[in-house]
Amino acid sequence: MSRFFMYGTSLEGIEQLMMAAPNFSPRRTGIVINNYFNCEGGAAECNCYTDICFYLKEREADEIRYKDLIQDCFSKIKSYALKNRLKLFTGNFKGELFLNNAHKERFYNELHKQDIDINDISPRYIATLFLLTADDILWKLAEHSVRPNGFDFSQIHLKEINTDGYALYQTAKTISTGKEYISINEIADEDLINDTTFKAIINAALITRYGGDVFLITK
Template identity: 30%
Template sequence: MYFTENRYDRSIEWMMKGVPNFYPRGSGIVVTGKFEYTAKMCDCRLCEHYGGKLRGCKVPRCVCLEERIAVGVASLKEVMKETMSEIKHSGFNRRLRKYIKESEVIPMTFLNEQHRLSFNAALDRIGQYDRKNFALVAALYLLTADFRLWNQARRYVENHGISFGKLRPKNCSEYSYPLYCAAKDLYLGTRHITINDLADNKLINAKTFALICNAMAIRKYGLGAIQFTDEPKT
C-alpha cells in the first residue's frame, strides 16, 4: 500500500520500504555469456526420463526438446510440432501434417542442390556471428531458394542484415513472390503472408509451403531446426 500520490514520491516510498542491507530486485551479477548445448549432451540415453529402447521417453513431451532442436538432433515431426504449437488453424495444420508425413519418406531440407549451395554461400558471406541472428538466416534460407530472386537480393545483404527497403524484386513468379514476402515477414515482422494464405493450396504450392515452414523453424531455433534426424531419439 502506498500513501503518496505522484510517481516520484512513490518511487522514494518504495525504496524506503525495502529491507535494509538487501539488494533490490533486478540488481546483481549480469551473466553475458550463454551456455551452448552440443548434440552429445542431448543424447536421450543420458536423460533421467529415458526408459530404454522398449519404453522410450517416459514423459509426454521431451523436457529437452528445444535444446535438441537447436543442436539438430530432433526429427522433422518434433521440430514442426514444436514450432507450430500455437497455431490452431485447421487448414494450416492439415497441410502441416501432410508435409510431415511426406517428409518421412523424402525429407525436404532444401528445394534442390542449387538452393543448398546458394544458402551455404550466403552463410559463409555473413560469417559465424551473424548466424546467431535467426531472423537473418531464415530470410536467407527463403531468398536463396529461387535463383532469379537471389540474384536480385544478394546485393542487399550488407552491414550484418538485409536492406529490404532497397530491394525491389522484378519479374517474380507465382512461386518466388511468396518466398520474398515470407522472408520479409520473418525478418521484419511484417504481415504480407497470413496463416490463411499458407493454408490455401492454390495460393501457396506444396514445396513453397514446406520451405516457409522450415524457415519459420529456423527463425525460432536456428540452423539446427533443418538438421533433421530420421526418427526421434527415444
C-alpha cells in the same frame, strides 16, 4: 525515393495493390504468421528470453524428429487448413531442409561470402537468407540487399517474379522486420502456394524458432 509514383497521395494504396502479386490480399486481414513461430511471445508459449529457443539445446538433435518440431512450433495454431497441410507435409519429409542442391549452394555460398558462421548469427537472419536463396530469380533480385547485420529490403525491386517467389519474399520480409506481410491463411492455400514453396516457408519458420540446429535434424 519510393518506387511508387503515387507515394504520399490518396492513390498510394491503390497503386500498391495493383503492383502486388495476384491473389495476395492486403495485410489488414487474415491470421498472421508471426504469432505462431516466433520464440518470444509466440503462440507456443515459449519461455525463452533470448533470440533462440532452447528446445533443441536441452536435447540431442538426433533424438528429435522433424514432426516433433512441427508439432511444437505450430501446436496452438487455429487454422485447420494449415494443420491438414502440415500433416501431409511432415509425412513426406526426407531429411533435407533445402529445396534442392542449388538452394543449398546459394545459401552457404552467401554465408561464406559474408564470412559469417551460422552459429554466430541470429535465427531470423538465417531464416531470411534461407528464403531469399530458395528461388533463383528472387535471389538474383535480392543478393545485393544482403548485409552482415541484416537485409535492406528497399533495395529489392521485384520484377519478373512469380507468385511463389513473391510468397518467399513476403515471408522473408515478415521474419526479418517482424511486421506482417503474409498470413497463415495464404500459406495454407494450396492454390496460392505450391508444395515446394510451402516447404521453404515452413522450414524457415522452424529456423526462426530453433536456430541453425534445425539443419542437424535428419528424420
